[in-house]
Amino acid sequence: MHGSGEKHLTHLREDLVKNLRLDFFDDEDIESVLRDLQYLDRKIGQKTLALCQTLSHASSSLVPRTLKRIKNASRFLSLKEMERWINQAFDILDHQGVDHFLHFISRIDEESLWDFLMPKGLSLQEVAPVLEAYVRGISGLDLKIAPGKESYTDTSTLFVPHSVSKYEEREKNFLLYKFMLVHKWAQMVGGTLTPDAETLSAFLTDSDAPHPDIETFFRLFPEKDLAIDLYTVIEAFRLEPFLAKELPGLMREAESMKKDFLKERMPLSNLTGKSALVEGLYRFYLKGDIEGPVPGVLNNAVEEVLRLGNGATLYESMKTLFRLYDAATGLGGSYQPRSTLLFLGVIKPEEVSLHLKAERRARIKKLEGLITKLINMPAFEPRKTSFQKTVFSEKTPEPAKEYLLIKGRIIELDEETKGFIENRGGIPGGIMVKGADIGGAGCPMTLTELAEEEEIFQEADGGIKYDEWDYKRCGYKKSWCTLFEHVLHPVHDGFVDLTLKRYSGYISVLRKKFELLKREPKIARRQKEGDDIDIDAVIEAFCDARAGLSPGDNYFTRYDRHERNFAVLFLLDMSGSTKGWVNEAEKESLVLMAEALESLGDRYAVYGFSGMTRNRCDFFCIKDFDEPYTDVVKRRINGISPKDYTRMGPPIRHSTKILKSIEARTKLFITLSDGKPEDYDAYKGDYGIEDTRKALVEAKEQGIYPFCITIDREASSYLRHMYGEVNYIVIDDVKKLPNRITEIYRKLTT
Amino acid sequence: MLNAIKTEEYVIEEEPFYLPSGKEIEIFESAYKNLIPVIMKGPTGCGKTRFMQYMAWRFKRPLITISCHDDLTASDLVGRYLVRGGETVWLDGPLTRAVKAGGFCYLDEIVEARKDTTVVIHPLADDRRILPVEKLGEILTAPPEFLLSISYNPGYQSVLKDLKQSTRQRFLAIDFSYPDKRLEKDIIMHETGVDDLTAEKLVNFAEKTRNLKDRGLVEGASTRLLIHAAKLISSGIEPRTACDVSITEPLTDDHEMVTALSELVSSIF
Ligand SMILES: Nc1ncnc2c1ncn2[C@@H]1O[C@H](COP(=O)(O)OP(=O)(O)O)[C@@H](O)[C@H]1O
Numbered sequence A: 001m002h003g004s005g006e007k008h009l010t011h012l013r014e015d016l017v018k019n020l021r022l023d024f025f026d027d028e029d030i031e032s033v034l035r036d037l038q039y040l041d042r043k044i045g046q047k048t049l050a051l052c053q054t055l056s057h058a059s060s061s062l063v064p065r066t067l068k069r070i071k072n073a074s075r076f077l078s079l080k081e082m083e084r085w086i087n088q089a090f091d092i093l094d095h096q097g098v099d100h101f102l103h104f105i106s107r108i109d110e111e112s113l114w115d116f117l118m119p120k121g122l123s124l125q126e127v128a129p130v131l132e133a134y135v136r137g138i139s140g141l142d143l144k145i146a147p148g149k150e151s152y153t154d155t156s157t158l159f160v161p162h163s164v165s166k167y168e169e170r171e172k173n174f175l176l177y178k179f180m181l182v183h184k185w186a187q188m189v190g191g192t193l194t195p196d197a198e199t200l201s202a203f204l205t206d207s208d209a210p211h212p213d214i215e216t217f218f219r220l221f222p223e224k225d226l227a228i229d230l231y232t233v234i235e236a237f238r239l240e241p242f243l244a245k246e247l248p249g250l251m252r253e254a255e256s257m258k259k260d261f262l263k264e265r266m267p268l269s270n271l272t273g274k275s276a277l278v279e280g281l282y283r284f285y286l287k288g289d290i291e292g293p294v295p296g297v298l299n300n301a302v303e304e305v306l307r308l309g310n311g312a313t314l315y316e317s318m319k320t321l322f323r324l325y326d327a328a329t330g331l332g333g334s335y336q337p338r339s340t341l342l343f344l345g346v347i348k349p350e351e352v353s354l355h356l357k358a359e360r361r362a363r364i365k366k367l368e369g370l371i372t373k374l375i376n377m378p379a380f381e382p383r384k385t386s387f388q389k390t391v392f393s394e395k396t397p398e399p400a401k402e403y404l405l406i407k408g409r410i411i412e413l414d415e416e417t418k419g420f421i422e423n424r425g426g427i428p429g430g431i432m433v434k435g436a437d438i439g440g441a442g443c444p445m446t447l448t449e450l451a452e453e454e455e456i457f458q459e460a461d462g463g464i465k466y467d468e469w470d471y472k473r474c475g476y477k478k479s480w481c482t483l484f485e486h487v488l489h490p491v492h493d494g495f496v497d498l499t500l501k502r503y504s505g506y507i508s509v510l511r512k513k514f515e516l517l518k519r520e521p522k523i524a525r526r527q528k529e530g531d532d533i534d535i536d537a538v539i540e541a542f543c544d545a546r547a548g549l550s551p552g553d554n555y556f557t558r559y560d561r562h563e564r565n566f567a568v569l570f571l572l573d574m575s576g577s578t579k580g581w582v583n584e585a586e587k588e589s590l591v592l593m594a595e596a597l598e599s600l601g602d603r604y605a606v607y608g609f610s611g612m613t614r615n616r617c618d619f620f621c622i623k624d625f626d627e628p629y630t631d632v633v634k635r636r637i638n639g640i641s642p643k644d645y646t647r648m649g650p651p652i653r654h655s656t657k658i659l660k661s662i663e664a665r666t667k668l669f670i671t672l673s674d675g676k677p678e679d680y681d682a683y684k685g686d687y688g689i690e691d692t693r694k695a696l697v698e699a700k701e702q703g704i705y706p707f708c709i710t711i712d713r714e715a716s717s718y719l720r721h722m723y724g725e726v727n728y729i730v731i732d733d734v735k736k737l738p739n740r741i742t743e744i745y746r747k748l749t750t
Numbered sequence B: 001m002l003n004a005i006k007t008e009e010y011v012i013e014e015e016p017f018y019l020p021s022g023k024e025i026e027i028f029e030s031a032y033k034n035l036i037p038v039i040m041k042g043p044t045g046c047g048k049t050r051f052m053q054y055m056a057w058r059f060k061r062p063l064i065t066i067s068c069h070d071d072l073t074a075s076d077l078v079g080r081y082l083v084r085g086g087e088t089v090w091l092d093g094p095l096t097r098a099v100k101a102g103g104f105c106y107l108d109e110i111v112e113a114r115k116d117t118t119v120v121i122h123p124l125a126d127d128r129r130i131l132p133v134e135k136l137g138e139i140l141t142a143p144p145e146f147l148l149s150i151s152y153n154p155g156y157q158s159v160l161k162d163l164k165q166s167t168r169q170r171f172l173a174i175d176f177s178y179p180d181k182r183l184e185k186d187i188i189m190h191e192t193g194v195d196d197l198t199a200e201k202l203v204n205f206a207e208k209t210r211n212l213k214d215r216g217l218v219e220g221a222s223t224r225l226l227i228h229a230a231k232l233i234s235s236g237i238e239p240r241t242a243c244d245v246s247i248t249e250p251l252t253d254d255h256e257m258v259t260a261l262s263e264l265v266s267s268i269f
């Protein structure tokens, strides 16, 4: 037994050395690897050897790295724990691959190892879906939950620790998670992190910052840590009554938690000055007594914060902050920031500010793109008096209004654009001018019109023309877009086969499910022939006959395979933005959908679209209605790849045309995309949304049922408008798409 | 003794409790006076049926309600011959009776009916206002007191359950959505006698479930579900249990969603 074990080890060692040699390790390196292995405990050493041998088959360079990590980890972990740790690493390597493995073994800081050792805590991963639904329900906002070192929010994502193990009981740890989340929610409702301009203007002067936010506010305090800790607890006092009213059940339960946290705090007697005041407030918040070295000041502070509980405004909270801050600094001493409470979390003004700035930047970038493009456009001929003029009424610049002057063109500013420019801090170099300075000359145009004019002379030949809806004009632009049909190039890369293999278990369930759907028996009444007599029909006929009417001849009931008569067209977004996961998910979904539809026998066709500008809308055929699901079709699915932009109108109109030519009782039109319609030119924002919406309405008017599936983390609010109340679904995680889509189809057609 | 009355004699004597959320009563009145039929759009359990009862009471008209299902035939609506003691007798269907009696005919959940059944209401629903009774070879003209109304829940996702344009374009549509918070609270209190605080908590919970529509739930909790829960509570069931069995479980089977909703319940109660 022992002997064969030794033999096995020798074999592993030899194989490892061989692999290292093959990867050009010199003798010295190999020597050092073997020495490292030697130094480990015998049992650990054996496991590590096996691990290294496996790794060396992937890449020898992983071996020394791994050994180093193992050596480090063994400084924190006992032998038993070490064994468990290596086992888990090995498991991860086997089941999740090298990347996950490397990630796991790189987490050998104290905190991570602690997490590894304390698996009895509740991990966020386990409860994140429930928590996310919980806070979305409570807030009505599309908030995300993500793991973070502390609990805080940037107003869009709620960060909470990736595990909580304060309590033995799972329920209590879960309660703690909920408690953290609702405090963040209260802060958002109360405006804690996003004071409006008016509130801020009471404390800041105009010169402080062009766009003051909570971060600018805290710059007013030389001791920022002190101010933030005070603000956090002050706001907790202000908002707690709100929480108690909205979520009485939760707050009742959580109340007892405060005592548990109180126990952990440092005794007040060890603190002095400001630290004692702040700590005193936190202790009072946790239902502690008012005590410690500064009872007088603390008493006053407590009175102040309690007053805030009666529906005070944010402004009053901020006022209180200033007073308490002054009182605290008056006490002297240095401030040791140690006050944070897990469930109250921390306030990170910089994170909030960064997030708000990022949002603003995204808006500005959009505008800048447009303006830069305009500035770089070739100089135009002066506007010709042509067809254009009769469409857009001749306008003259209004003296008081502001316009952009770009290469002699006068461009109107709509509210949105103006907002962008203001946010950006204005546009330099006399590009922005008052109407009065232009004089009566020239006819102002909108940004959209200008962008279009650029292209108006370059019409492409061939292709199919489609109208486009211009919501500003409330009319169609005739034959505005040109669509070209292509057959997608087949590719041999095995994507479909791989998907079939990966989902093989699911597919067989899927097939059965759809098979059932096909066979779903239904009693058809009043049939000319059938399995049984339709008593109702016979009686009625009998009566009719007695009354002298012709009795008809439909007296039977028949078990019917519920006769399906569907034709469905799938239209896939192949724009550049789908690159990566979305594209893959689209393709996987298609593969599954095809399996389902093949077993169901519904007729289906698949097309993809992309393009650039109205002159080149590409429409790719992947499978026509009359085409069987062959290997060529599969190869075309392999070949679905991200291309250019998303001008949705023309491909929708083209799909409608195709569906119109198909005979079927119910015609379904399912689009798969990843968000906003957007083209290189002016097909953006409201314009694109309105045209898409219009194109879908047109389809509906033709008796087609459109259904739009959007993969979008944001679940943006424009979708409802664009797609119409009941005709869409948002999937916030692409990974869910392949499973969801077949379910959606099933629901749609039963 | 059970007291049976004929369908067309079902006149509501006592004022049904109905709290308007907007101008629906005025709109309905003027539609009625102008002989325009009415669609009531909205999710289930938001007061459409109750509204019909109220309007029928207001105008002192009999209310004939027909719940549609996929076996409903045109004869079921219009009428058929029966044999009684060797004689053939014609029996009017509820729709015909409603027309003759000048009543309010309410077709509940119209999309559930077969498409070929739905078309018999078309001539009644446009300005002809007639009902052809084919088997009798007769055409009935509806008196001005007659009103046709249908209910329809646009939230269904099945394309088979969409209302055809040819049907919907004959009607004036009143949009019903959940009553606003204060109103809904009053409704619950009035219907079930629960106290102010309980009603408020129920409404708060409902709001949270409605936030989850399209975020995991097909639909949020309806007023009807709230009333069910409130009834259980007032007969002594513990509020959290009452909400779980009469709101959470009926809303979804998805395990994670059930958990999240239960958490919301226990956070609120
Ligand atoms: N506006 C309202 N006024 C009074 N009761 C209402 C109102 N809205 C809803 N309800 C209550 O909700 C219950 C369900 O409403 P119902 O009319 O049956 O819904 P629907 O017909 O829309 O499915 C009613 O029994 C009633 O108790």
Ligand SMILES: [Mg+2]
Binding pocket: B045, B048, B049, B108
């Ligand atoms: Mg009803």
